[in-house]
Amino acid sequence: MTVMTVRTAEEREESHRLTAFEGLAALSLDALSSVAYGPQAIVIVLAAAGAVGLGYTLPVTIAITILLAVLVISYRQVIEAFPGGGGAYAVAKQHLGRQASLVAAASLIVDYILNAAVGVSAGVAALWSAFPVLYGARVWLCLGVLALITGVNLWGVAESARVFIGPTVAFILAMAIVIFGGLLRSHPAYTLAGSLPKVTASVGILLLLKAFASGCSALTGVEAIANAVPEFRRPRARRAQHTEMWLGILLGAMLIGISVLIRKFHVAPSANETTLAQLAAAAVGRNIVFYAIQLITTVLLALAANTSFGGLPVLAALLARDNNLPHLFALRADRQVHRYGIVVLAVVAAILLVVAGGDTQKLIPVFAIGVFVGFTLSQGGMVRHWRSERSDGWVMRACINGIGAVMTTAALAIELVSKFTEGAWLVVVVVPLLVLMFDRINVAYQRIGDLLELGKQPPPPQRMSSLVVVPVGGMSRLTAEAVSAALSIGDEVRAVTVCYADPDEELADAGFRDQWEAWHPNVPLITLHTQHRSLAPPIVKYVRTLEAEEGYQRLVVLIPEVLAEHWWRWILHNQRGFILQRAIQRGTENVVICRLRYRLSLVARHEPSATVPPGAGG
Numbered sequence: 001m002t003v004m005t006v007r008t009a010e011e012r013e014e015s016h017r018l019t020a021f022e023g024l025a026a027l028s029l030d031a032l033s034s035v036a037y038g039p040q041a042i043v044i045v046l047a048a049a050g051a052v053g054l055g056y057t058l059p060v061t062i063a064i065t066i067l068l069a070v071l072v073i074s075y076r077q078v079i080e081a082f083p084g085g086g087g088a089y090a091v092a093k094q095h096l097g098r099q100a101s102l103v104a105a106a107s108l109i110v111d112y113i114l115n116a117a118v119g120v121s122a123g124v125a126a127l128w129s130a131f132p133v134l135y136g137a138r139v140w141l142c143l144g145v146l147a148l149i150t151g152v153n154l155w156g157v158a159e160s161a162r163v164f165i166g167p168t169v170a171f172i173l174a175m176a177i178v179i180f181g182g183l184l185r186s187h188p189a190y191t192l193a194g195s196l197p198k199v200t201a202s203v204g205i206l207l208l209l210k211a212f213a214s215g216c217s218a219l220t221g222v223e224a225i226a227n228a229v230p231e232f233r234r235p236r237a238r239r240a241q242h243t244e245m246w247l248g249i250l251l252g253a254m255l256i257g258i259s260v261l262i263r264k265f266h267v268a269p270s271a272n273e274t275t276l277a278q279l280a281a282a283a284v285g286r287n288i289v290f291y292a293i294q295l296i297t298t299v300l301l302a303l304a305a306n307t308s309f310g311g312l313p314v315l316a317a318l319l320a321r322d323n324n325l326p327h328l329f330a331l332r333a334d335r336q337v338h339r340y341g342i343v344v345l346a347v348v349a350a351i352l353l354v355v356a357g358g359d360t361q362k363l364i365p366v367f368a369i370g371v372f373v374g375f376t377l378s379q380g381g382m383v384r385h386w387r388s389e390r391s392d393g394w395v396m397r398a399c400i401n402g403i404g405a406v407m408t409t410a411a412l413a414i415e416l417v418s419k420f421t422e423g424a425w426l427v428v429v430v431v432p433l434l435v436l437m438f439d440r441i442n443v444a445y446q447r448i449g450d451l452l453e454l455g456k457q458p459p460p461p462q463r464m465s466s467l468v469v470v471p472v473g474g475m476s477r478l479t480a481e482a483v484s485a486a487l488s489i490g491d492e493v494r495a496v497t498v499c500y501a502d503p504d505e506e507l508a509d510a511g512f513r514d515q516w517e518a519w520h521p522n523v524p525l526i527t528l529h530t531q532h533r534s535l536a537p538p539i540v541k542y543v544r545t546l547e548a549e550e551g552y553q554r555l556v557v558l559i560p561e562v563l564a565e566h567w568w569r570w571i572l573h574n575q576r577g578f579i580l581q582r583a584i585q586r587g588t589e590n591v592v593i594c595r596l597r598y599r600l601s602l603v604a605r606h607e608p609s610a611t612v613p614p615g616a617g618g
Contacts (some may be wrong), residue, residue, distance in 0.1 A: 017233040023243040025165040027228055030115055030221030030307035031247055032171065033300040035254045037122070038064075038218025040275035043262060045211040047269050053207065054266065060211045061259035065252045067411075068219055070404040071375065072248030074382055075226045076241045077397065081385060083237040087226035088374035089315060091381035093322075095388070099435070104377040105319055106434035108227070110427055111370035112312035115220060116305040116349040118367050120145050121360040123302025138358035143350055145302050150346040153309040154339055164303055171300040172250060174293045178276075179257035181283035188265050188282035213414035217368040218255060221304075222247065223375065224311040231314060305349070313341030323445035324438040366423045370431070372412040379405035466490045466554040467546065471539055471580060472497050472525075475515045481598055482560035483521050490556060493523045498538050501531045535576065536583035543588055556592045557584055563597040 018026060042060055046053035075087070082090040088108060093101035124141045128134040134141060152163055225244045232239040258279060261267070265282045267275055280293045313329075317338050320330035329340050356362040379401045386398040416424050449455075468490030472479050479495075486493040495516075499509040509527055516525045528538040539557075546555055561577040577595045584593055 017236075018231050018239070019233055020239045020242040020246075022165065023225065023228075023232055023239065024246055025168040026231075027224045027243070027307055027310045028221065028247045028250075029164060029168060029300060029304040030119065030224060031219070031251050032168065032221075032254070033119070033297075033304040034218040034220055035175065035251070035258055036274065036276050036297055036301060038215050039255065039258045039262060040269075041214035041217055042211045042259075043267065043275050044269050045207065045214050049207060051266065054268065055263065056208060056211070057262050058256075058259045060208060060215055061255050063212055064215050064218065065255055067216070067404065067407050068222065068248060068252050068255070070400055070407070071219065071222050072244055074379060074401050074404055075223060076244050077382060077401075078226045078378060079229055079237050079240045079244065081382075082226075083229050083240075084318070087223045087315075088378035088381070089227075089318060091385065092377045095381040095384040096377060100377055100381075102324065102435045102438045103431060104374050105315060105324070106431045106438070107370035107373035107377075107427075108223070108315060109312060109370075109434060110366075110430055111220065111368065111374070112308040112315075113345060113348050113352065114363060114367045114370070116146070116149075116308040116345060117352040117356070118360060118363050119304035119308075120149070120302055120349070121353060121356070121358050121363060123298050123300075123304075124358060125360050127298055139354060142353045142358045146305070146346060146350055146353065149303065149305050149309065150342060153306070153342050164306055167296065167299050167303055170296045174296045175254050175257070177289065178280050178283045178293065179254070179261065182261040182264065182279060183257075185283065209410070209414050210418055213411045213418065216372070216411045216415075218251070219375075220368050220371050221307050222251075223371065223378070224307045227311040228314045231310065308345060308349075309342055312345050313338035316341040316344075319438065323442050325441060362423075366419075366426050369412065369415050369419070369424055369427045372408050372415060373431070375408040376405055376412055379408060464553040466492075466556055467552040468493045468556045468558050469539075469543060469546070470495045470523075470558050470560070471576075472560075473576070474512060475519065478560050478562060478598060480521075482558060482596060483523055485560075485596055486556075486558050487523070489558075491552070495521075495523050495525045496528055496539060496542060497525065498528050498530060498535055500533050501529065536579055539580060540583050540587035543584060543591055547588060547590060554592060555590065556594055558594045558596060561595060561597045563599050 039057070039061065042057055043054065046056055046060070078087060078091055082094075084090065088104040089101050092104045120142050121138075124138055124145060127141065128138055222244075225240050225247065229236050229240045232243075258276070261279050261282070262275065265279070267278050267282075269275070270278060273281075276297060277294060280290050284290050284293070316325055316329040319325040320327050329338065329344075331338070331340065352363065382401040383398050383405065386394040386401065416428075420428075466489065468486040470482050470486050470493060472482065472495045483493065483495065497509065497512065499505055513525060513527070526542070528542055530538040543555070543557060557580070559577045559580050577597075581593050581595060584591055
């Protein structure tokens, strides 16, 4: 005997959400793949002081790892306190005020968009570095990769996560091979090509701070899990916390391991190879394993953009629910994806890739600044959260968040100062503009809510006397349906038709009037004569005359149309409804416009073979 179970709608919805493992694959690619450029950023800065400077790579990395631990602990608390998602935005909204939350949201949006563009361009750069013939097509390659990632995410969050499980696991294994292989070797398996400056400078606190700030680019993406808690399966908060913890463990281990190898093999900057490529060559040699590691790294850098596709749509949905973005950003498709947020992210990232010519270095100066704004506001907000809650151990938790706030603020300041002229000024301009846009949208929604008295009890419904005007163009079943609908909703109905100053038109109008009289619908037909061959102006003028008479409490214009059976047949219709609606909206003040769109099969249901006379279609 076979027992069949039918999944409920709720169970089907849950199946499209993330497990902890899938969440690690879908939302952690940005953070995990940052080990490919974070340690290199430290090396490039410290190399200015020669071999002595490179000796500080490990201490700087340890400091970054400590900050990582603080952030992971903090965001686990954020997930618990704000299971609805939103991360820095939700924390700042509750504890720092609305404006602070909008700054956090704007900063995260900038970072998400840049992360998508940087991840795709970096992956493509690694590809054309291996195959130089592809350099001229780098922009098209970037757009192709971006389109592929967008399509996968529109397919569904959980489905896209499953696609990324394989590459994520492969990258973690590749990093393990590099780190353990390097630790087990007493000498590099391949001669490294990096070089140091001939003049050795002293290592000062400013150089170390700059190296720390540059290396903090490896922390981008740590907040993505807290922003996307609603995407996890139940229990959502616990699964998200487990994902955040494993992200911290894996990323911290990778950063420390790579830093130890940099120090062990005295890796210096190279114009031809990345730091990670040099370490891979030193650990395993130049063989098939080396090229496999490079290929896996290339794929992960490109797929790191998926973190943005997992985080930004959820953040946009929260902003929309708070009336700071259009409400359509809060809508979900059948597979539980916020398709509008995904599409907008893809379009803006594509524009950036085209403007930058697919060059990662043109995007790097403005990268990671926005996320540190979110880090700082989130840490500060959590300090106030613990002070207001005063639960057991709140002092220690507040201290952890306070230290994190100080560290992220220092890193943010150094990032802005050191990269301001290189493009960081753009973030300083864009973030306030986004906040201004959020404010204007919120004001518009408030005005609509006040006028409609949303949430308030309206006065009792009452019947209003109404006059319905029906524009008609000839005798047809559509005309009959429109007049019938108008008689159903109005106390008085008037049909209007437009006659142009032309003998043929006047003859056709006379014939139409004879047909109308023979039909005898008990509705007067009013002919509006005009010297110009334009449909809307005479109808608008007539409706404005009715407005001035004030004989009825409600004036309605009912516009009948035929709904196209197929999308490609839309062009066969004359678009009279759209033209009239736009003209009446602009030319009147207190008119209700009703566009009735009839299916052709419904209008002709009594005689399926009937045809609609010319001029009578919608």
